[in-house]
Amino acid sequence: MKKKYWDIFILILSLYVLIELAFEVVYPFSQEAIDLINTIDLFICSVFLFDFFYFLIKAEDKKDYLKKHWIDFIASIPFMTLFRFFRFVRVIRIVRLLRGVKGIIQIFKLLGTNKLENILISYVLILILVMGYCSLAFFMFEKDVNVNVHGYFDAFWWAFITTTTVGYGDIFPITVEGRIVSMVLALFGMGLFSLITAELTTKFYTISKDQKKTNQ
Numbered sequence: 001m002k003k004k005y006w007d008i009f010i011l012i013l014s015l016y017v018l019i020e021l022a023f024e025v026v027y028p029f030s031q032e033a034i035d036l037i038n039t040i041d042l043f044i045c046s047v048f049l050f051d052f053f054y055f056l057i058k059a060e061d062k063k064d065y066l067k068k069h070w071i072d073f074i075a076s077i078p079f080m081t082l083f084r085f086f087r088f089v090r091v092i093r094i095v096r097l098l099r100g101v102k103g104i105i106q107i108f109k110l111l112g113t114n115k116l117e118n119i120l121i122s123y124v125l126i127l128i129l130v131m132g133y134c135s136l137a138f139f140m141f142e143k144d145v146n147v148n149v150h151g152y153f154d155a156f157w158w159a160f161i162t163t164t165t166v167g168y169g170d171i172f173p174i175t176v177e178g179r180i181v182s183m184v185l186a187l188f189g190m191g192l193f194s195l196i197t198a199e200l201t202t203k204f205y206t207i208s209k210d211q212k213k214t215n216q
Contacts, residue, residue: 010051013044025136026152041078048076123196127163134185135159141177148172163189
């Protein structure tokens with residue numbers, strides 16, 4: 001029971017990370033707000049680091065735990081004001097989203113009443129989250145150097161077109177980081193739509209097969 005409450009607490013912090021980063025990228029904050037965010041960020045990272053090392057120590061197979069949770073460690077690195085000027089930290093802040101994504105997926109899985117609904121809900125949620133936060137990453141890297149990116153909606157339009165593999169070409173990355181995000185999103189879009197199609201095909205085939213057996 002205590003583990004359940006702790007997981008809920010971690011989930012709430014993860015949700016905050018997702019929401020705060022989205023607002024921080026799209027809307028400029030005052031210096032006072034940034035200082036407050038840094039303080040909250042340091043507290044959250046401390047909790048995340050405690051969570052990571054506590055369960056690492058308790059894990060029977062520590063190598064297996066590290067293989068599965070190494071991103072959690074990266075996601076727990078604190079970000080002070082000085083480090084915000086470096087692009088490397090921007091990349092780590094995007095990786096940090098993965099902890100929140102994992103938590104949100106668990107919530108939405110509970111909304112399904114059977115396996116297919118759980119799978120489809122998870123896929124749709126993953127699609128929205130990856131598209132949304134890849135657009136945030138694209139906006140962070142391209143907004144000051146790409147003449148085609150005038151606001152966040154331009155970045156979201158790029159993400160939508162890239163995910164659906166339409167690729168109009170009106171907005172394209174010019175930074176290395178932006179191109180990396182583009183490749184990840186394009187591969188993700190093709191892979192996810194293929195998975196959804198495969199799952200639906202398998203389910204419909206199973207239903208059709210069961211109906212034939214019933215009618216016989």
